[in-house]
Amino acid sequence: MSKKVVIIGAHAAGVDAASACRKKDRTAEITLITKEPNAGYSRCGLPFVIGGQIPSFDDLIVFSPAYYKMLKLNLKKETQVIKIDKQNKSINSIDKNGATERLDYDKLIICTGASPFLPRIKGYEKKGIMSLRTLEDGRQIDQVVKRGTKTALIMGAGLIGLETGIGLQERGLKVTVVEMLPQILPAMLDLDMAKIVKEMLEQKRLLIFTEKRVEEILGEEKATGVIAGGEQINAEMLISAFGVRANTKLAADAGIALGETRAIKTNLRMETNVNDVFAAGDCAEVPNLITHKPSCSQLGTIAVRQGKVAGTNAGGGYALFEGVLASAVTKLFDTEVGSTGLTVNAAKRIKIETVSGTISSKTRADYFPGAKPIKIKIVVEKESHRIIGAQIIGGEEVTQRINALSFAIQKHMTVRELAKADTAYAPPLCETWEPVVLAAEVALRKLR
Amino acid sequence: MSKKVVIIGAHAAGVDAASACRKKDRTAEITLITKEPNAGYSRCGLPFVIGGQIPSFDDLIVFSPAYYKMLKLNLKKETQVIKIDKQNKSINSIDKNGATERLDYDKLIICTGASPFLPRIKGYEKKGIMSLRTLEDGRQIDQVVKRGTKTALIMGAGLIGLETGIGLQERGLKVTVVEMLPQILPAMLDLDMAKIVKEMLEQKRLLIFTEKRVEEILGEEKATGVIAGGEQINAEMLISAFGVRANTKLAADAGIALGETRAIKTNLRMETNVNDVFAAGDCAEVPNLITHKPSCSQLGTIAVRQGKVAGTNAGGGYALFEGVLASAVTKLFDTEVGSTGLTVNAAKRIKIETVSGTISSKTRADYFPGAKPIKIKIVVEKESHRIIGAQIIGGEEVTQRINALSFAIQKHMTVRELAKADTAYAPPLCETWEPVVLAAEVALRKLR
Numbered sequence: 100m101s102k103k104v105v106i107i108g109a110h111a112a113g114v115d116a117a118s119a120c121r122k123k124d125r126t127a128e129i130t131l132i133t134k135e136p137n138a139g140y141s142r143c144g145l146p147f148v149i150g151g152q153i154p155s156f157d158d159l160i161v162f163s164p165a166y167y168k169m170l171k172l173n174l175k176k177e178t179q180v181i182k183i184d185k186q187n188k189s190i191n192s193i194d195k196n197g198a199t200e201r202l203d204y205d206k207l208i209i210c211t212g213a214s215p216f217l218p219r220i221k222g223y224e225k226k227g228i229m230s231l232r233t234l235e236d237g238r239q240i241d242q243v244v245k246r247g248t249k250t251a252l253i254m255g256a257g258l259i260g261l262e263t264g265i266g267l268q269e270r271g272l273k274v275t276v277v278e279m280l281p282q283i284l285p286a287m288l289d290l291d292m293a294k295i296v297k298e299m300l301e302q303k304r305l306l307i308f309t310e311k312r313v314e315e316i317l318g319e320e321k322a323t324g325v326i327a328g329g330e331q332i333n334a335e336m337l338i339s340a341f342g343v344r345a346n347t348k349l350a351a352d353a354g355i356a357l358g359e360t361r362a363i364k365t366n367l368r369m370e371t372n373v374n375d376v377f378a379a380g381d382c383a384e385v386p387n388l389i390t391h392k393p394s395c396s397q398l399g400t401i402a403v404r405q406g407k408v409a410g411t412n413a414g415g416g417y418a419l420f421e422g423v424l425a426s427a428v429t430k431l432f433d434t435e436v437g438s439t440g441l442t443v444n445a446a447k448r449i450k451i452e453t454v455s456g457t458i459s460s461k462t463r464a465d466y467f468p469g470a471k472p473i474k475i476k477i478v479v480e481k482e483s484h485r486i487i488g489a490q491i492i493g494g495e496e497v498t499q500r501i502n503a504l505s506f507a508i509q510k511h512m513t514v515r516e517l518a519k520a521d522t523a524y525a526p527p528l529c530e531t532w533e534p535v536v537l538a539a540e541v542a543l544r545k546l547r
Numbered sequence: 548m549s550k551k552v553v554i555i556g557a558h559a560a561g562v563d564a565a566s567a568c569r570k571k572d573r574t575a576e577i578t579l580i581t582k583e584p585n586a587g588y589s590r591c592g593l594p595f596v597i598g599g600q601i602p603s604f605d606d607l608i609v610f611s612p613a614y615y616k617m618l619k620l621n622l623k624k625e626t627q628v629i630k631i632d633k634q635n636k637s638i639n640s641i642d643k644n645g646a647t648e649r650l651d652y653d654k655l656i657i658c659t660g661a662s663p664f665l666p667r668i669k670g671y672e673k674k675g676i677m678s679l680r681t682l683e684d685g686r687q688i689d690q691v692v693k694r695g696t697k698t699a700l701i702m703g704a705g706l707i708g709l710e711t712g713i714g715l716q717e718r719g720l721k722v723t724v725v726e727m728l729p730q731i732l733p734a735m736l737d738l739d740m741a742k743i744v745k746e747m748l749e750q751k752r753l754l755i756f757t758e759k760r761v762e763e764i765l766g767e768e769k770a771t772g773v774i775a776g777g778e779q780i781n782a783e784m785l786i787s788a789f790g791v792r793a794n795t796k797l798a799a800d801a802g803i804a805l806g807e808t809r810a811i812k813t814n815l816r817m818e819t820n821v822n823d824v825f826a827a828g829d830c831a832e833v834p835n836l837i838t839h840k841p842s843c844s845q846l847g848t849i850a851v852r853q854g855k856v857a858g859t860n861a862g863g864g865y866a867l868f869e870g871v872l873a874s875a876v877t878k879l880f881d882t883e884v885g886s887t888g889l890t891v892n893a894a895k896r897i898k899i900e901t902v903s904g905t906i907s908s909k910t911r912a913d914y915f916p917g918a919k920p921i922k923i924k925i926v927v928e929k930e931s932h933r934i935i936g937a938q939i940i941g942g943e944e945v946t947q948r949i950n951a952l953s954f955a956i957q958k959h960m961t962v963r964e965l966a967k968a969d970t971a972y973a974p975p976l977c978e979t980w981e982p983v984v985l986a987a988e989v990a991l992r993k994l995r
Contacts, residue, residue: 111979141912141914141974141979143912143972143973143974143979144912144914144915144974147915147974147975152915152916152975153914153915153916153974154916158914159914161913161914388969398972399972399979400969400970400971400972400979400981401969403979403980404967420967421967423969424969425969426969426970426971427971427972427973428971428972428973428976428977429973429976430973430975430976435976437971438971439969439971464589464591464592465609466589466592466601466606466607466609467592467595467600467601468600468601468602495943496944496946496947497976498944498947498971498972498973498976498977499944499946499947499948499950499951499977500947500950501970501971502947502948502951502968502970502971502981502983503947503950503951503953503954504954505951505968505969505970505971506951506954506955506958506960506965506968507954507958509960509964509968509969510954510955510958510959510960510964511958512954512957512958516957516958517954519852519868519869520950520953520954520957521836521848521849521871521872521873521874521887521953521957522848522874522950522953523848523874523875523876523885523886523887523946523949523950523953524591524846524847524848524875524876524946525591525875525876525877525878525946526589526591526592526595526601527595527600527878528876528877528878528883528945528946529876529946529947531559531589531591531847531848531851532851533848533950535950
């Protein structure tokens with residue numbers, strides 16, 4: 100009899116898990132269940148549809164019906180899993196018409212993702228507070244924009260908050276961002292680097308207030324503004340971008356253990372503490388490669404890789420997910436911002452002593468027309484001289500520099516080795532002395 | 548008494564050596580001697596001035612007179628060193644007016660560079676065969692173009708040959724390239740990857756003939772064409788781009804040992820076999836980091852790094868140059884081509900068994916407008932599973948992928964580790980599954 104594999108969730112982690120599982124087991128009955136009306140789309144692309152760079156929300160659907168057919172994947176949409184029964188190895192679900200179903204599994208992969216988190220601020224229950232997580236969220240925001248909305252307030256200056264804010268501004272709205280912390284992009288950047296990005300955004304007329312905690316949401320029935328840091332800010336559209344929290348209720352109710360990050364605890368094979376039950380994606384906790392502590396970075400790249408490992412193992416293969424550096428990158432207007440490993444600030448919180456090296460340079464030979472500025476900060480562990488983090492802001496070629504530094508961190512490269520590294524050069528493409536190498540040299544000098 | 552440091556050559560290696568030496572020794576008398584009328588310019592930029600992307604040849608002069616003044620460097624231009632006297636630790640030179648001078652040194656750094664190599668083909672002595680090595684070469688070619696020249700023939704399809712050919716085509720000339728080998732860019736690419744680049748160049752109307760050895764240079768007094776592979780090709784302008792050879796006569800005459808690559812033999816401190824004499828740049832031989840054999844890649848990035856090490860040591864510091872991967876990149880029309888480490892072909896020549904993984908992907912999320920094609924080939928040592936080389940052709944973001952793979956090679960990353968590497972992602976900047984990682988996976992599958 101063929102193996103029954105059930106996957107709860109059908110996005111980055113879920114679909115990659117299903118695909119990997121199929122590769123290992125040609126006959127398994129693989130079922131993907133999502134409560135959403137859309138499956139297999141790119142959440143990360145949503146702000147860029149709002150901004151108009153991507154023509155349509157439908158463009159984000161990466162996996163077409165033909166894909167599921169080709170891989171013989173059974174996809175159930177608009178169906179909510181309501182219970183996992185680990186004793187009987189089954190799940191219960193309910194579809195949009197209220198029909199319930201019980202499905203047995205040999206292997207279960209939980210990819211329930213994460214949901215936007217709205218803190219219980221005074222007035223949090225008011226209508227009209229939107230967030231950008233699903234395709235439906237995106238369409239809703241788009242509708243509100245098309246209605247002629249003129250002003251938007253974004254609560255939270257993380258990646259999604261800023262990307263959404265910029266998207267709305269590019270559609271002609273006047274956008275204000277409020278952030279509780281003293282800086283924007285706190286998960287990616289130290290304060291010094293965040294300041295540079297904030298100035299750039301402000302030059303582009305995005306209004307950002309840091310160190311302003313949202314204390315109250317104003318409005319009668321419908322939210323019409325906030326009080327943040329004691330100041331009243333009105334806006335027709337309110338976007339909650341406080342961050343996301345792993346969706347773990349289903350797992351927790353079934354007695355599946357959560358970890359210290361409150362996401363589902365997994366081992367390197369993406370197995371939970373319950374036999375034959377895996378977890379992957381934004382709901383799953385994995386070790387950080389530097390700190391070796393559990394982390395839950397909730398990035399698309401991590402979700403697909405976890406999904407692949409979970410699916411391979413569920414399909415009878417053997418794969419390990421060793422951990423993450425949470426490398427991330429974004430494009431804010433014309434500026435690329437990237438990060439990998441630990442910031443100085445994050446290192447300090449876990450008592451790692453660091454030195455850092457920061458350099459400003461150009462993305463092409465100085466004499467080559469079109470050279471754009473780039474700023475690189477390298478974070479080094481003082482004791483080992485190992486590179487443990489990097490932050491880059493630049494006009495081009497940021498992403499792959501982040502990847503290069505991610506590889507360096509993963510292979511325990513020291514700052515001395517980086518300062519001597521062999522790099523490629525051509526005047527239209529980079530400087531003779533690669534800025535990453537120069538940043539390492541600055542850090543190295545501080546260690547002498 | 549202050550130390551006397553003499554540097555023969557004043558370009559990438561020479562000026563970086565002088566700068567590094569000054570950092571270590573504030574009082575040293577540092578003298579740079581070049582036979583050229585220009586010093587401290589970027590040779591790599593020359594084809595892009597010819598092509599018109601960089602407005603003027605003067606733009607390539609990276610180090611202004613103010614720089615030498617600031618660092619108290621004594622620069623002698625249009626002065627040829629004619630002898631090194633290692634017994635008496637002095638050099639003899641002659642300037643453009645015929646005045647000779649003897650200069651004592653405590654430390655000597657030889658940065659004599661390399662010169663274009665014209666094989667002794669029948670007719671090689673004919674007038675009008677040009678090459679592109681110096682600023683003066685560039686100005687001469689530019690003059691000939693401005694005279695209304697309509698056709699050019701490039702002998703050699705290496706980096707300089709192709710870049711120069713494209714530059715001339717962009718100025719309106721009809722350009723033909725002939726290459727003896729079965730492929731273009733043989734130092735950077737395997738045949739399969741080279742074919743793709745060749746096709747792209749041909750689509751852009753650059754005419755390329757491979758496997759055509761230049762057998763004769765035609766013309767009365769002045770060269771007017773060639774016979775290559777039995778075929779006659781006429782052109783008003785002939786460019787010799789057969790490659791360069793290290794300038795070692797001065798060193799060899801002084802009894803300084805050359806290595807098996809015929810460049811000057813050096814140790815990791817860039818010392819020659821003669822006391823207090825260093826060599827750096829295109830004239831100096833250094834180990835390849837993979838093969839541990841002597842190599843002489845003659846790239847600008849290597850020259851500056853060698854110069855820095857030689858200058859630091861000459862100035863009383865301690866620095867090591869560990870070796871090279873010969874990472875290189877160029878932009879041919881709108882296509883970026885990069886390479887690091889060994890090609891399959893180069894590995895085969897030294898009896899390293901390899902497997903390779905090649906993948907075609909996009910530079911942005913598939914649904915993001917403007918995504919450009921990218922092709923990546925990863926070369927893996929079969930025995931160790933270590934990555935030992937990479938070749939990339941793409942519309943953008945090639946350089947830093949080459950650097951990332953260079954770091955991976957330098958840190959002995961295995962193909963399995965690369966297939967699991969943590970990478971950054973955002974729809975406008977790259978794909979969720981980084982193509983470098985996918986190429987590793989293709990190679991990994993072949994090893995199973």
